[in-house]
Amino acid sequence: xxxxxxxxxxxxxxxxxxxxxxxxxxxxxxxxxxxxxxxxxxxxxxxxxxxxxxxxxxxxxxxxxxxxxxxxxxxxxxxxxxxxxxxxxxxxxxxxxxxxxxxxxxxxxxxxxxxxxxxxxxxxxxxxxxxxxxxxxxxxxxxxxxxxxxxxxxxxxxxxxxxxxxxxxxxxxxxxxxxxxxxxxxxxxxxxxxxxxxxxxxxxxxxxxxxxxxxxxxxxxxxxxxxxxxxxxxxxxxxxxxxxxxxxxxxxxxxxxxxxxxxxxxxxxxxxxxxxxxxxxxxxxxxxxxxxxxxxxxxxxxxxxxxxxxxxxxxxxxxxxxxxxx
Amino acid sequence: xxxxxxxxxxxxxxxxxxxxxxxxxxxxxxxxxxxxxxxxxxxxxxxxxxxxxxxxxxxxxxxxxxxxxxxxxxxxxxxxxxxxxxxxxxxxxxxxxxxxxxxxxxxxxxxxxxxxxxxxxxxxxxxxxxxxxxxxxxxxxxxxxxxxxxxxxxxxxxxxxxxxxxxxxxxxxxxxxxxxxxxxxxxxxxxxxxxxxxxxxxxxxxxxxxxxxxxxxxxxxxxxxxxxxxxxxxxxxxxxxxxxxxxxxxxxxxxxxxxxxxxxxxxxxxxxxxxxxxxxxxxxxxxxxxxxxxxxxxxxxxxxxxxxxxxxxxxxxxxxxxxxxxxxxxxxxxxxxxxxxxxxxxxxxxxxxxxxxxxxxxxxxxxxxxxxxxxxxxxxxxxxxxxxxxxxxxxxxxxxxxxxxxxxxxxxxxxxxxxxxxxxxxxxxxxxxxxxxxxxxxxxxxxxxxxxxxxxxxxxxxxxxxxxxxxxxxxxxxxxxxxxxxxxxxxxxxxxxxxxxxxxxxxxxxxxxxxxxxxxxxxxxxxxxx
Numbered sequence: 001x002x003x004x005x006x007x008x009x010x011x012x013x014x015x016x017x018x019x020x021x022x023x024x025x026x027x028x029x030x031x032x033x034x035x036x037x038x039x040x041x042x043x044x045x046x047x048x049x050x051x052x053x054x055x056x057x058x059x060x061x062x063x064x065x066x067x068x069x070x071x072x073x074x075x076x077x078x079x080x081x082x083x084x085x086x087x088x089x090x091x092x093x094x095x096x097x098x099x100x101x102x103x104x105x106x107x108x109x110x111x112x113x114x115x116x117x118x119x120x121x122x123x124x125x126x127x128x129x130x131x132x133x134x135x136x137x138x139x140x141x142x143x144x145x146x147x148x149x150x151x152x153x154x155x156x157x158x159x160x161x162x163x164x165x166x167x168x169x170x171x172x173x174x175x176x177x178x179x180x181x182x183x184x185x186x187x188x189x190x191x192x193x194x195x196x197x198x199x200x201x202x203x204x205x206x207x208x209x210x211x212x213x214x215x216x217x218x219x220x221x222x223x224x225x226x227x228x229x230x231x232x233x234x235x236x237x238x239x240x241x242x243x244x245x246x247x248x249x250x251x252x253x254x255x256x257x258x259x260x261x262x263x264x265x266x267x268x269x270x271x272x273x274x275x276x277x278x279x280x281x282x283x284x285x286x287x288x289x290x291x292x293x294x295x296x297x298x299x300x301x302x303x304x305x306x307x308x309x310x311x312x313x314x315x316x317x318x319x320x321x322x323x324x325x326x
Numbered sequence: 327x328x329x330x331x332x333x334x335x336x337x338x339x340x341x342x343x344x345x346x347x348x349x350x351x352x353x354x355x356x357x358x359x360x361x362x363x364x365x366x367x368x369x370x371x372x373x374x375x376x377x378x379x380x381x382x383x384x385x386x387x388x389x390x391x392x393x394x395x396x397x398x399x400x401x402x403x404x405x406x407x408x409x410x411x412x413x414x415x416x417x418x419x420x421x422x423x424x425x426x427x428x429x430x431x432x433x434x435x436x437x438x439x440x441x442x443x444x445x446x447x448x449x450x451x452x453x454x455x456x457x458x459x460x461x462x463x464x465x466x467x468x469x470x471x472x473x474x475x476x477x478x479x480x481x482x483x484x485x486x487x488x489x490x491x492x493x494x495x496x497x498x499x500x501x502x503x504x505x506x507x508x509x510x511x512x513x514x515x516x517x518x519x520x521x522x523x524x525x526x527x528x529x530x531x532x533x534x535x536x537x538x539x540x541x542x543x544x545x546x547x548x549x550x551x552x553x554x555x556x557x558x559x560x561x562x563x564x565x566x567x568x569x570x571x572x573x574x575x576x577x578x579x580x581x582x583x584x585x586x587x588x589x590x591x592x593x594x595x596x597x598x599x600x601x602x603x604x605x606x607x608x609x610x611x612x613x614x615x616x617x618x619x620x621x622x623x624x625x626x627x628x629x630x631x632x633x634x635x636x637x638x639x640x641x642x643x644x645x646x647x648x649x650x651x652x653x654x655x656x657x658x659x660x661x662x663x664x665x666x667x668x669x670x671x672x673x674x675x676x677x678x679x680x681x682x683x684x685x686x687x688x689x690x691x692x693x694x695x696x697x698x699x700x701x702x703x704x705x706x707x708x709x710x711x712x713x714x715x716x717x718x719x720x721x722x723x724x725x726x727x728x729x730x731x732x733x734x735x736x737x738x739x740x741x742x743x744x745x746x747x748x749x750x751x752x753x754x755x756x757x758x759x760x761x762x763x764x765x766x767x768x769x770x771x772x773x774x775x776x777x778x779x780x781x782x783x784x785x786x787x788x789x790x791x792x793x794x795x796x797x798x799x800x801x802x803x804x805x806x807x808x809x810x811x812x813x814x815x816x817x818x819x820x821x822x823x824x825x826x827x828x829x830x831x832x833x834x835x836x837x838x839x840x841x842x843x844x845x846x847x848x849x850x851x852x853x854x855x856x
Binding site for chain 1: 369371372458508513532551553555558562565568729730732735736738773774775
């Protein structure tokens with residue numbers, strides 16, 4: 001245990017420097033794009049004069065030297081202040097906290113469903129390789145993976161919302177319904193069904209293919225043959241001997257994807273009109289809302305660093321041959 | 327009694343009965359109640375109309391804030407917060423008498439002092455269009471609590487047009503005086519005099535306005551609530567109309583290729599009225615600083631090479647009219663008697679030949695870049711058409727793409743050959759036309775200025791003189807002369823007098839009643855209950 005504690009603490013210290021370096025890099029990255037928020041707002045207004053653009057530049061602090069802007073930004077970051085969005089007239093932290101629940105309820109639910117479903121289907125396909133069920137899972141998985149996600153979303157809306165009228169198509173709640181308590185919860189769940197299904201289908205296809213391929217590699221190894229020779233039941237062979245050894249690539253990909261959950265899914269949030277972080281990021285790019293973009297990038301980088309660390313720890317738990325070393 | 331007479335009396339009785347039934351029925355039709363869901367796209371950054379005048383902001387905040395005047399479909403001023411007005415014979419003094427019972431949403435009375443504060447302080451700092459207009463005033467004063475007088479340094483023909491709600495929204499003095507207008511905490515909870523009050527804004531999702539029970543027009547508004555729904559994807563917006571989730575879309579909410587499908591829906595009606603005040607005109611903006619675009623024969627050739635009827639019918643699906651020049655035909659002082667550029671590739675080729683631009687081995691005479699405007703699929707399709715049409719006369723067009731910020735950056739800094747643009751005209755050439763063509767508005771870094779670099783001293787003189795008189799006949803002559811020169815010079819290649827489709831659920835009545843259409847206050851909109 002002390003070894004793991006030392007590993008974790010050292011990785012966390014390194015992570016602080018990594019995140020700060022990323023923040024500096026992000027700062028220059030967002031400023032490298034052509035145009036600035038003052039120009040965008042002047043363009044949107046449909047009329048502008050030099051005074052208007054200059055006023056906005058002063059308000060956004062864009063009239064100051066780049067290095068001074070960086071110093072101001074980093075000074076705030078180390079104090080935990082993500083800045084202020086002049087476009088949205090709100091602190092960036094508040095904006096992120098407003099959007100985070102929507103994104104997490106979408107991405108986490110889709111992620112968990114996809115992981116469980118993908119591993120189960122991948123295992124089934126691998127254990128029945130060459131049969132009709134393997135073919136069916138493979139065909140459906142490849143189709144879900146290859147089809148553009150926004151198209152699947154729109155088709156689900158047309159089928160379940162427009163034609164059948166079973167599920168709502170947009171937003172996170174029935175606006176103006178005034179639901180409370182259990183009714184409000186159910187209403188929100190109903191609104192999540194289509195976007196979560198759309199997103200989960202894509203991820204599930206990835207995990208299914210990965211699990212299937214990995215199990216096919218492991219299932220004929222000597223230790224599996226030994227287990228069979230010992231007369232162990234098939235379910236135990238699969239769950240304890242095969243799956244545990246085949247799961248590492250899935251954990252690697254899942255850890256990588258979990259780090260990006262916070263960024264949301266721009267396409268899903270756009271098609272289903274969900275006010276999540278993904279859409280906030282996309283709009284911030286278009287509007288050159290530097291502070292919001294930097295805030296989202298910083299939050300994402302922190303989460304990616306944390307999930308990388310967690311992935312390493314899970315490796316050692318699943319496979320004792322892998323040791324963590326400071 | 328003859329049968330004929332009995333018949334007549336029975337008919338009279340039946341008519342009277344029908345009238346008795348119909349009158350209460352008509353009154354019932356406008357009774358209170360109902361919720362309207364309207365698309366708003368993109369989401370406005372802020373709802374304070376004095377600070378931000380983007381299209382979506384105008385649509386939402388036009389229900390919260392009001393101007394002194396509004397305009398009918400023929401652009402004639404109509405009373406709003408001003409119940410009457412007078413103009414002095416020399417055209418320099420405008421006196422407005424305000425309604426006496428208007429109140430701000432916080433209950434404070436609306437007075438002439440608010441008008442003076444709005445026009446001489448607030449908007450002068452925050453609103454470029456208002457600043458351009460009210461800087462022409464020598465004096466703005468409240469004669470009493472309900473009379474305000476504007477004295478101009480010299481006559482300015484379109485002065486009344488400047489009092490439309492988005493051009494000069496009235497802002498509450500008691501809330502903003504002494505604050506930094508752009509960052510005032512009050513901006514989070516807009517206070518106006520309009521029929522709807524701000525209730526809630528769930529960013530990224532919806533904006534909720536509720537009925538103003540203290541509204542100054544007795545018995546109005548009729549609707550209880552308006553929700554403005556943010557649905558960022560164009561295909562999803564069309565589905566929302568089909569599904570009945572929203573009851574109104576406007577401006578560019580619906581892609582043109584979806585218009586025929588939605589138009590056929592039984593529960594929805596479409597109108598293109600209500601945009602007369604804005605009168606958007608689209609064109610290909612031409613950087614006249616670069617060769618061969620600096621030669622007007624090349625620009626004239628472009629006009630002949632492009633089939634604007636095809637553009638209207640196949641790309642805009644029948645919406646709009648081919649433009650004949652710089653002034654939209656619904657804007658005041660339009661001149662139709664100008665040089666005509668019919669679709670004629672042969673004429674285009676003859677002009678290019680005359681310039682000495684001969685076709686090379688690859689069939690090309692010249693190469694130009696076209697920066698496609700990043701505001702939807704329709705403009706991309708237009709870019710593809712222009713490339714093909716110009717190729718036919720031997721001009722190789724390279725399409726360039728960027729996002730909105732990149733587009734504004736490049737166009738305002740003159741880093742383009744050709745691009746698309748469309749501009750609102752605000753009812754009068756002095757407000758929305760001259761700014762594109764006059765040479766003192768060539769300003770690097772400023773969007774919607776004369777980014778083409780076009781300069782013609784005679785055009786400058788005509789526009790300046792026309793703005794400085796309030797005699798319509800004189801103004802018409804001056805603007806007609808300016809239009810004739812501009813159409814000859816082709817500083818931009820005009821495409822369409824644009825029409826926007828407004829889709830409205832048939833249960834909602836009176837949505838489009840003036841030249842500012844969906845940006846109106848909606849105090850007369852009502853829902854027919856089944």
